[in-house]
Amino acid sequence: MLATLCATAPVLAQDVSLMDGMSPREGVNPVVAAGTYAKPAPWKIGFSIWGFGNTWMIQMAQEAEFAASQNPKIQKFLVTNADSNPTKQIADIEDLVAQGIDALVIAPVSLTAVSPAIEKVTAAGIPVVIHSTAVDTDKYTVELQGDPIHFGKVMGDFLVQQLNGKGRIWVLRGQAGVSEDQLRYDGLVEALKGTDITISSEQHGDWSYDKGKQVCEALALSDPTPDGIWSSGAAMSHACIEVFQDLGLPLPPITGEGNNGFFGVWKAANATSMAAVFPPEQGAAAVRAAVALLEGRPLHHRYVGRPAPILQDRRDSFYRPDLNDNLWFPTGLPEAKLQEIFKK
Template structure:
């Protein structure tokens, strides 16, 4: 049984409360009688975290290959605990499929040039499938197309592709993520005031999408952006930036964040300086939820599930088994609010844990023990 099938009943109940999904997400039924083969039902993620979109399907048996398989997994970077957890969940998922002989993980350190070189190297190693989270969609287009020419399926996840030569794309809802936070601040500030904006890593497509989503929420309001900084989804860097801003006396009525590590940093700064808390946006990180509760701040948390990693592995497995899938999936779960907080927060689990996970309780507590 795969890890996600034994996951926490608390998280499953929380997800069920915010989506109208029943059971694990599966591919959709045929929408036209002209489609020769319906996409098979394939369990990719817990309910509500990933939904099939559109009617475009992979061809039946297009990538079928006898095991053992060699699968490449190309990361944009590992600069935060979300990426670390997501990658570990992907490794664990690969480990429960005996058909996977090798699972090769590369880290581009947010360099598009290095990522292209990494993928070229994976191709020379004759991988059977490539799982790719692009640093720069245009930069990886040639290697995606080269893999497609060789009949190697490329699964693009988290980010997006600038070519249609991928096999399957698992898109993250960056714009909804950002808009949830922007809408929250508009409501909290009654449409007027000054906010700070903490952005992620420059140039990463999902970061840009999150920012664009926030800006769409602010459009037409009297909310002004007093400061816009790059915290790079990093706690230490964001803490220093936030401390400098707080000590500068720059006005702030609310803060929008592109990621929860940056939110936790600012919460710690405001608490340590005894500065009154303002409404802040966050993300589905257990440490952020704990800080939210302990400090009594007004907040919201967009959900960015580490379940993306294992879902991408399951996608590769299904394709190599010859199964037919939808080509496009999308993730935009409803955010965590004060009304749903208790259904998500895990008080007995450590702060580094990210919700929307596939880990069963026993593995979760082993990997993320609560500090005494």
């Protein structure tokens, strides 16, 4: 009797697992009803991303392509690269639709520019899965996003703990004008509430190694001996550690990100650090969401990822000295694929 009941029980949206750390977003969050987009396999899925501007985006696409290659129901997985150009991404979307895609998976290049194109695809009855970057419309099928406020806050919480709630810190932000930068910073502000920690210097390093190094070198002259450093990205953290080493200065606690290159310098310098996590597996999770919709399974409209940070006690279980600096953690790629893509 129990076996019969289990076999006939309806699949619920919460039963569909997309990625570790990814869960339905709180608040108003309707469910896409079972069967809404059900379609017999094989399927053709379009995958549009805003560009390969950094190693994280490259790995995100690789994770998505691997996930698609492992599903025999996906006959074609069509990848397009917008080269950071909204006009090109709109043209890419139109071309994918013309090729008869059964679902569209997209990391939008712009908060606003591609929204009308996304709305048009949704209105045509094609399921649209948004991931990694946001849009200013809710007329899509499913959205998967990281939580930049959580990302910035776990970094801030680490410094609050390390400094016992008091001291001066540098703040190395990302790219000015980008929502991800502002929201990560908002998370830091939330973490510092009620403490005696002050921001003595604040600069934008553009999430870049070169710009981050310039900023850290300048700050080391103008505002020496900070008690801690809040850095919004791995490349800037990497650069800052090297600046302190080059100048022979004691390195204060510094935040980092889940990147193999950063983990190497973190370990070599014996730095007091941690890594906030923004998994590139989001690309694969978005492919899984598209498959679930085409299989007729129910999903929530919005999902959010808030994975736990990687602290020093777990660092060495992720760090791969045999692989190159471009690997991001956590990853859903198997060992053979990691060796193929990231071997030194």
